[in-house]
Amino acid sequence: MNYYTIKDLETLSGIKAHTIRIWEKRYGLLEPLRTITNIRYYSDEELRKLLNVSMLVKHGYKISKVSVFEDKQIQQEVLKLNEKSLSSEGIIDQLIVSMVNFDHLNFEGILAQEIERIGFEETFMTVVFPLFEKVGIYWQIGSVFPAQEHFVSNITRQLLIRESSRFSNHQASSTVLFYLREGELHELSLLFYQYLALKAGYKTLYLGQNVPFDDLLKLEGMQKVDRVFTAFINGIEPDELNDYIQQMNAAFKRKKVFVTGAQLSLHHPQLPSNFKVVADVRAFKKYFGTLGERVS
Secondary structure: OOEEOHHHHHHHHOOOHHHHHHHHHHHOOOOOEEOOOOOEEEEHHHHHHHHHHHHHHHOOOOHHHHOOOOHHHHHHHHHHHHOOOOOHHHHHHHHHHHHHHOOHHHHHHHHHHHHHHHOHHHHHHHHHHHHHHHHHHHHHOOOOOHHHHHHHHHHHHHHHHHHHOOOOOOOOOOEEEEEEEOOOOOOHHHHHHHHHHHHOOOEEEEEEEEEOHHHHHHHOOOOOOOEEEEEOOOOOOHHHHHHHHHHHHHHOOOOEEEEEOHHHHHHOOOOOOOEEEOOOHHHHHHHHOOEOEOOO
8 A cells, every 4th residue: 555645645636735634624534644753644545535526626516515425426426527528637637546546447438538539649749748747747756656657658558559550551661760779768759759650651660668779780781761760868968868879870870860858958969960859749740741742
């Protein structure tokens, strides 16, 4: 069982700690345990209850009314909200509740509903990636545990792979190599860019995360690749980044190389002329376009 401080509850629910204390005192909403030094701490069950209650309150329910609901009724009211069209923020709140509950079916159901409503690409842009920005912050401050992050990462990873498999571009005239260097393990954005390349008509060679550079060199005589795409997300020293880019330039000097990631904007490395920085999806579409059209 995991335990949370009142600050964790504030961060995850968006409800101020002062308000949580009032809800405890006035309505008996939560029953925190206390350490020997009299510091409140809360269980998984209490966090789940607060997340559900905060979602209802954010959507117009009165706390005085919700506080007398049984847990089952609270869950039923949350499900009713799920059937309505909510803002992206409301959808993200629901996904966080599902993450904390490890509720695989509900998490997938919410995403499926959004994909049906606004499309696959737009769902990832307005819901999934903002969700992971929040999860990343929560993880850094210790309010989300690794198992919870892995839970949502694996669901969205499988969703991207499943959607990408719809495209059969085996006869495409241009192939894009997608990979992450050794030590880079966060591949969701890479999978999404691969999906966009497939959608645009390219053939892709996807190697995924943590690829040794020597393995890339072995590809040269085995597989024809026209373009290379990678990301620099994890922390890296400026000199190490520059050295790696020079290695890439030597290996891929006759190819177009596309790079993305926070480390580029942080360190501003000198890029060879055949390198392009992909700042966002709009830039990716500009550089890749639809295969057969004129692209940069």
